[in-house]
Amino acid sequence: MKQKITKILAAIALVGTCSAGATELNCDLQVKRGGNVIGNGQTCFGMDFSFGNSTTGKFYLTNISKPINKVIWNGDASCSGGVECALTVYAYQTHTATATILYKDGTYEETNVSRISYETGH
Numbered sequence: 001m002k003q004k005i006t007k008i009l010a011a012i013a014l015v016g017t018c019s020a021g022a023t024e025l026n027c028d029l030q031v032k033r034g035g036n037v038i039g040n041g042q043t044c045f046g047m048d049f050s051f052g053n054s055t056t057g058k059f060y061l062t063n064i065s066k067p068i069n070k071v072i073w074n075g076d077a078s079c080s081g082g083v084e085c086a087l088t089v090y091a092y093q094t095h096t097a098t099a100t101i102l103y104k105d106g107t108y109e110e111t112n113v114s115r116i117s118y119e120t121g122h
Helices: 002-020
Strands: 024-030 036-038 043-047 054-062 068-075 084-090 094-103 108-110 114-119
Touching: 024 043, 024 094, 024 114, 054 094, 054 114, 084 094, 084 114
Parallel strands: 043 114
Antiparallel strands: 024 054, 036 043, 054 084, 068 094, 094 108, 094 114
């Protein structure tokens, strides 16, 4: 019984350690004057009444725990590297991204999915 409890506690500690150090992919959205943004973080939604068809936004990495060799952006984030990726956010479309992070120590990590969407007064 004691061995079972020790194994369970070790497994819980390992899971807690892995999730605590994970790099996160977040988003940010800039709406035009008079607009609102809800949920800056992993999911961003913005609305304004500018009657435009686009605005600016970005995906970016946070909680980076070790030196990065390269970032490979996937989905609607079409950047060549770096820890952030700016994009034009088109109205009434959901822009989705993930990133594959290659670390200098030879390991890699896949991030969570991040989403940006935007609506105007049309």
